[in-house]
Amino acid sequence: MNWKRCANVLFIAFSLTALQASACGYFWDEEELYYKFFHDQEWFTEDLHGLLYTPMEPLFAGSMYDPNIRAWQERLGTDLPEEAISWAVYQMPLEEIMEVQRAAKGAFDITVSEATRTNPLVQRWFKKQHLDALAYLIYAKRCEPHCISRYYHWSEDEPENEQETKKDLIVQGKVLIESESDPWLKGRYAFQLVRLAHYDDNAEMADSFFEVYLARATEKSYIYYRALEQKAGALMDDDSPRHFARVYHELPDRRTECLRSFSFTGENSWQVSFDRCETNEERALMYMLRAFRYDGYEIEEMENIYALDPTSHLLALLMARQINMMERHAFPSQADQSLVYPEKIGSENLDRLLALCNKLLDNGRPEDQTLFLISKACMQLYQGEFNGARKTLKKVPADSPHTPQAQLLDFVSRIVELQKVDKATENAIYEEYASNAYFKECHDLMPLIKDRFGALYIQQEEFGKAFLCHHQPDMLEIFLDLNVIDAIIALQQKTTRTHFETYLLEGIELTDIYELRGSWYMQRNELENAIAEFKKLPTYHEIWTIYEGTEFMNRLIFAENIKHHFHTDIESQSAELYAPLPFTGEIENKLDLCTQMLALEQHAKKNRKEAAPIYFALGCAWNNLSPYGWFRNVMYHHEGNGYDSGYECNGTDWALPESFKFMSTKYYYDPQIAIGYFMKAMEATDDPELKARCVFFAAESRMYESPQNKEGCWHRTTGIEDEEPGRYELEYYDQLAEEYGNTAFYQEVLRECSYLREYINP
């Protein structure tokens, strides 16, 4: 089993889901992770999805499809790939497209890039198809450089003859549009003319071009609205706001520009523009744009729209946005507490929206009624009115395409309402979940079940299940805890398990649990117990994580290593002292290691004269096995052996109340085990060199106690930067300098260890 790899994959998968707004999946919005059960996208066409995502200025174009390229595709042929059209329209340089035109006219000596030559649209031009579109694009590409604002550029200088060039292009455009008979292309030329006039600061001409060539169009195309935006920008008059509002609504790719252009200097200018609106829909769009400004208050603007026209189609869109926003606050993921409403989302806003929603259920557009029902149920759910929510959801017609959504919310309401979880509940909830395809497609649903169950299991002191609800199985390695391990073993050994318990235990093998149990004893130097656990493993059980080929256990675990603060090179381990020790066998796994450690200690106890180097080697072993030692992945499986992986500091288990200390995420590491061996070695020897070694490495043991201390020294290849030396090791450094300053080891370590050097000679 490779839990680590599995966890990484899950992590990446969740990260991707979180970053991409999706109908069902964790949402990561403003650094807040939340569950999503209101499937807003079911109700709206793709071009409006962008308006649903964000609580801030709604500027996104949704799926980011390009309506301009879609329009071109409809014109040129749906068999042409969008990418090919996009290249020709946006990226192909003017020089190349003119070469293509020469080729279409029969020239053979053209020079174009491979991207252009192989483009399917260009291929058609070579075959003399769509040549009118080619002629238009050449004109458009000639206009493009003259239609940019210089306001946001460092140089305000215009290119030479800019004014004349624009005027020439306008003259040419007028000729081209008059000679063009195709209405589609005529509209495109008209857009170029309006835009050129706008950037020529000739608002009157821009308006005139629009009125002559576009205003009377019966069908409002993409290019019609693009030209309308240009006209509004050129005039910036009392009509402009309503035009910007209209374009904002019609063209997803122009939302940013239109919302930013939608501005007022005061009450009069707003009122004048508002009074210019010709229809209630225009007025409603004005309210909607004002709502979408960063300082807009959408609920009040919804009320304004409702007052204008209760059947406005915009109300459903705005309602969905509001429910989205409330859901963010209502369903933060990892909701370990009973949901507390409505404090989290502001009761005043919720009450106000609920009142409006009730009115819409009476008077709103008939085709939006199901959305309003679902919205009302959501708000009731967020308020903690679970029964009310379920009653509302029952009103969703059984034949509605949104019935599964209603069933999902009903299910969610029952989960968050739970106050205890027993076998019957476990079975019922899991079976309902597993038998509903819509539920299983909602990736947030099982995490919510586990969140809620986990919180209840903690209350019920069922810690094994609580742990598995709140964590991936590989987290057992990180939160190594005997109580949890034993609870999971008991769960594994139950003769009859509920479906949910079986689900929780998926992928967990008893052999892995015994291995973890052995590691738990090993971390505490209870080697006999550890050996007993490791012996339960049916075969050689290699440690889970393999890093850089150094995971294999061997006698180097007993080596000292002055440099290993600074180098990850295994060769820097010194084999000088441990090599002659009375090992009784090879070390290939943890069972071997524990057996050897026990044997060495017993040998030292029996043979006083040989004890000092053995105790020293055991001290070194505990340093190497510590969470920051070279062989840390032997007992701390989750720790890699990469250069900087050894000092990651853990957080705390979010799900657990303070009273459950045993599941704290702090590493269990007792520096006194290593220090104890070094002290025993000192007692057993008169050799000042060995004593000096013991004192130095005892300091290292203390250093490993705290990740911060370790972090402080890990990078010390060039000396101390900002951090002060950790306080624990100081007493040993003082002792080393004062009592063993004459030793060769002291001189060596002073030369090698900049951390010590800085301490001695700051």
Add this chain to the structure above:
Amino acid sequence: MFSSKLRICAAVLCLALLAGCQRTPESAPSISFYHWKSDISSDSTSVAYLDALTARKLYVRFFDIKWMKSQGETYPEAVLHSSNGAATFPQEIVPTIYITNEAMRMIAPEDIAELAQHIKSKIREIHDAVFGVGHIPFNEVQLDCDWTKGSRNNFFALLEALRQRMPETRLSCTIRLHQFKYPDQTGVPPVDHGSLMCYNMGDLGNINEPNSILNLENARKYLLPNTDYPLPLSIALPLFSWGIQYRSDKPVQLINGVGNGALSSNPALHEIAPNHFEVRESTFLSGTYVYAGDVIRTEQVTLSDLKALMGLIDQSIRTRTHEIIFYHLDREILETYPIHELETLR
């Protein structure tokens, strides 16, 4: 009843007469102003006010530098212009550039030299266009950037690059209070002098904040006695007021130029606590649409607060220059702070 403009003119005239009889002591600090709007015009009221205070310099914000994410480059915004012809001030003009921290954080180090060149060219271009080619040439340029650890190196490199390109021009920059207190951590910019911004020292977003513009309690934490900052420092003092719009106790935006007087007399608002006004009916306020239920909290600076602040500054900064810069020159502010009162701060 005198109009406010007439009152100011009368005050200016009286002070001018007084000034004619009484010389300003040599040791008294000189007074300067920031001009922080995009449109500058040398209207008679402002000119008279500056003259009466014998203002020496006018730090004029020429443009902002921001970061354009889509292009991955800096760009100038809110470029200074004069809608009423060339602006003529007898004061020395100090072109002042506001640079966002984001711009300095994002810019590639290799693009800094080019940015310095852009700044130099843009300053000259604006200076000639707005003040006229014949205006007193500028001798100093000031950069305003709330640099952080992530932007410090780039910002300091930009200052160096500007110095290389404008060797004859004095270079200064604004210093925030935290930068003043922790020069070792924040670094000291390579400029000739700094302007210590003695304002914006509270929690603007907190509806219960007494006054984020000037909070003496907070000021004491930064202005410790006898501090030797490694640069000579001018003192920038606040002369402004604003309203902060809150919705559900969360800040929405600042509304400039809003004072208690205007809000008290607005029938759509109701004063619910000192400096707190609830919007009872949605309405426009200084061009901003505010909604029923919003709360506007006002902040302004009193002369007594400024005097107390000056007392702290006198005890704290040992590297002061003899210059006080008021932020900022605005006709409505001139009405609020009579000249003779500002004189007492010298």
